[in-house]
Amino acid sequence: AQRVTQPEKLLSVFKGAPVELKCNYSYSGSPELFWYVQYSRQRLQLLLRHISRESIKGFTADLNKGETSFHLKKPFAQEEDSAMYYCALSGFKAAGNKLTFGGGTRVLVKP
Amino acid sequence: DSGVTQTPKHLITATGQRVTLRCSPRSGDLSVYWYQQSLDQGLQFLIQYYNGEERAKGNILERFSAQQFPDLHSELNLSSLELGDSALYFCASSVDRSSYEQYFGPGTRLTVT
Numbered sequence A: 001a002q003r004v005t006q007p008e009k010l011l012s013v014f015k016g017a018p019v020e021l022k023c024n025y026s027y028s029g030s031p032e033l034f035w036y037v038q039y040s041r042q043r044l045q046l047l048l049r050h051i052s053r054e055s056i057k058g059f060t061a062d063l064n065k066g067e068t069s070f071h072l073k074k075p076f077a078q079e080e081d082s083a084m085y086y087c088a089l090s091g092f093k094a095a096g097n098k099l100t101f102g103g104g105t106r107v108l109v110k111p
Numbered sequence B: 001d002s003g004v005t006q007t008p009k010h011l012i013t014a015t016g017q018r019v020t021l022r023c024s025p026r027s028g029d030l031s032v033y034w035y036q037q038s039l040d041q042g043l044q045f046l047i048q049y050y051n052g053e054e055r056a057k058g059n060i061l062e063r064f065s066a067q068q069f070p071d072l073h074s075e076l077n078l079s080s081l082e083l084g085d086s087a088l089y090f091c092a093s094s095v096d097r098s099s100y101e102q103y104f105g106p107g108t109r110l111t112v113t
Helices: none
Strands: A004-007 A011-014 A020-021 A025-028 A032-038 A045-049 A060-065 A071-072 A083-090 A099-101 A105-110 B005-007 B008-012 B019-024 B031-038 B042-050 B053-057 B063-069 B075-078 B089-093 B108-112
Touching: A004 A083, A004 A105, A020 A105, A025 A071, A032 A060, A045 B063, A071 A083, A099 B031, A099 B042, A105 B008, B005 B089, B008 B019, B019 B089, B019 B108, B031 B075, B042 B063, B042 B075, B075 B089
Parallel strands: A011 A105, B008 B108
Antiparallel strands: A004 A025, A020 A071, A032 A045, A032 A083, A060 A071, A083 A099, A083 A105, B005 B019, B019 B075, B031 B042, B031 B089, B042 B053, B063 B075, B089 B108
16 A cells, blocks of 8 residues: 655744655655645645756755655755645656555745 | 646535536647545545546545536536535546646636525
8 A cells, every 4th residue: 555644734944944855655666756836826846856856936846765764955044945845756657647645744934 | 737627616506506617628638537626635636537438436425427528528417406515626637547647727616506
């Protein structure tokens, strides 16, 4: 079974401070991991995926298979980063590529 | 704008009723996914269609059904509605049946009273 856990429901940081959103997963095979962001009253948007290993809007995430984690980090948070962040996992393609989401972490960046 | 459209934006209906939610995928995308977002269950996968055929099923209730039409738009039918069905229903689309990159629509907010 696929499972994604985001232990923090809310993260409140000051502008310019580092922010780290935790994501742990459980999956028996080789998963694809993603971070999605949902700004206020907007649709879910793909922020980044582990396979592309790129940095979007200053965010990075590293897949740690040993710890089954995919934490999202940004060294200097900006007010526009305030949003809901979801970690998601997709598994074996032949079974369909549904996304399994974590519960989400609300990030609030204070001025 | 991801190009995925959903109608209606909001829907308010009574228990026991039936509603239909509509989704148009991005141009060229063959796969459509439906997700339910509620306060207690979070974001949950309901069902996936690829080029008109059901591809994968998640935690979709028997009272719910979906289909994808030849023009690739999809409809999610919810019947015998209960208070607990109140949620935000998202549609997403992807290029093919195994693409991991999914693009989400704005969602339909369903309120059952």
